[in-house]
Amino acid sequence: MHSPTTFRPPTAAAGLQRLIxxxxxxxxxxxxxxxxxxxLVILLVPLAYNLWLSTYQYNLLRPRQTAFTGLGNYIDILTNPAHLNALWITVAFTAFAVLAQTLIGTALALLLNIDFPGNHLVRTLVLMPMLISEVVAALSWRLIFHTEFGLLNALLGVVGIGPKxxxxxxxxxVSVLVVEIxxxxxxxMLIILAGLQTIPNxxxxxxxxxxxxxxxxxxxVVLPLLVPIILLALVFRTMFTLRVFTPVWVLTSGGPADSTLVIGIDIYRTAFRYYDLGAAAALSIILLVVTLIITLAYMRLLRREALS
Amino acid sequence: MFARALVAAAALLALTAGPLAAQTLNLLVSAGGSGRTFESSANQFREQTGINVRVIQYPYAEVREKQLLELVGQTGNIDIVSIDGSIWLPELTPFLKPLDDVNTSNLIPSMVDLFRSDGKLLALPVRIAGWVLIYRKDLLDQAGLTPPKTWAEFRAAATTLTKDGVYGFVPALKQGNYLVVQWIPFLFGHGGAILTPDKKHAAFNTPAGLKATEYFVGLVKDGLVPPGAKAYEQSDIITAMSQGIGAMAITYSPYYLNMNSAKESKVAGKLDIAPFLPYDPDAGLKTGRTLISGWGFGVADSSRHPDEAKQFIQFIAGDSEQKRIAVDNNNAPTSAAVYRDPDYLKAFPAAASVLTALESAEDRPLIENWTEVEDILARELSAAISGLKTPQQALSDAEKAVNAAL
Structure with missing residues (x-):
């Protein structure tokens, strides 16, 4: 038996109390x-919309003729050698770029951690490439790489090496990789240098x-303490390099013969040259999954490091 | 207190400025030469009519994408639609107001026809040019050669002129639009076509198409082009010719003015334009067939100022403005009278040759997914030029992919 209760309408004071x-x-x-x-608004909503879009046949030019295809877009992509090739090129490009960036970045950080006259000037100079807009940097490299009039071949010519x-x-x-690195x-270097300064003297x-x-x-002594920092740099660089676009677009547009066609360019072409937004959404979800898998692997390593 | 009053006044001014300001038309255009030209026309138009035209410049690919998104969304933000010939027209057709009541008798008919769809006129041509053969007159004269008329003569001249750091032919072969438009005059000039007349199937994998492609790839393989041409865009053709390392180029006619400008070029005054592109006599042709392309302006269906937009388009396609921007901005004119104008002939002596070359003009097929076809062709032609595939293999693979895309 339960005691009878009387219904009391919520008063303004009670409502306010709930808020406090x-x-x-x-x-x-x-x-x-x-x-x-x-x-939620800036991350989850677009992500959910993209996921929804990836299950539809949706062309921007014919917005009224959309059709639900379920996993159709994904199956098309995963059975199309051109898209798979783009995925493979992206992974290879990222592996080489991130590895080189980490090795060179660590070496530079160790060097710049030593006190020498002019250290601050050198640090600023070394940071310069990062401060330049990607498009501007890539356009400058396009001039440097020019076979007939470029700086690189001119310098090689001085030491007797023929033009390439x-x-x-x-x-x-390799050329695009060099620009990315x-x-x-x-x-x-910046992240690792910051990490080095936290190591107790x-x-x-x-x-x-x-x-x-x-x-x-x-x-x-130094390396074990640096590992978490290096892993952090690896996570960031891997995530950013997997979606590389600008240097490749400016330097080669994916060519010759699609040999530098990274997934970023594949998505761009599909979405904004063919207006096939459904397939482009599916491609970007696949890229997201690949990125997530790699990042989670890093995170696991990072956690193990932290525990040890 | 004073500061607060100032802020309030500024806010009030900002709020009221919108409706009070003169109406402004918006136009997105490709940055660079086109952008500068249209900007100067907008200034001219404002002086004459008091109507503002805001010329917003973006790189080519972004103009296409941003403009289409605005039009699909019916935002009314775009009043004047810029259209790159037959490449953009199919996708923009649903968003344009017909211009059938406009008098186009002053304009070159083949250029006006670029902007017709299902018999309706959707835009006026304002900056159109064709691919022409630009050559170093001094080098040809020294070698005792005349401008090549057939492909056989073209190859012979390229072979003779490739020496002492000069290459017979300078093409743009970077994978992309550049490569495809570079190849098309070779295809057309051998009697080939891109698509069947019903536009449902690829038509380039034919004996004529193969002959053209083998010829094209052969020029690269045999070292008659600069080795770096595989990474060249159109602008690199200008650089190579201006720096004097090229003897012949098949490119967009306005580039002649850059190559021939005393300020930019080492070979100014030594260039000329052939009246026709080379052709293959075995294909039953009498002249080469060039490709025309360029910009037209249409009125957006969602524009809030359609009449003013139309007025601007008619202004810029008119004889006097066409002449002014041709002389001042190197614009490629669409009005026939400009090609006979003494002022223009002084700036561009080869104009008469351009006009004859344009008479045999043809354009890319009018299909909605041209960019997809173009990307397939670019990829396969790039493979053929790099030696990764034979021309036959590349054409067969391209045919399969294009048929699947169509």
């Missing part, structure tokens, strides 16, 4: 609400007292 946070936790939620709402077709079928992949290594002093050589100090 009663504990610390609800205060936190209240304060987080605007940020979460913003994220930098953006031809043999070298275009050149432009984004400073970012890796006492540890290094102690290892020195214990008789560790320069290499041993790096290998057993």
């Amino acid at each position: 946070p009663r504990s610390d936790r609800s205060l936190a939620y209240t304060l987080l609400a605007p940020a979460i709402l913003t994220l 077709v930098w953006l031809g079928e043999d070298l275009s992949f 050149w432009q984004h290594t400073p970012f890796v 006492e540890l290094i002093e102690a290892s020195r007292v214990d008789g560790a050589s320069r290499w041993q100090r790096f290998r057993f």
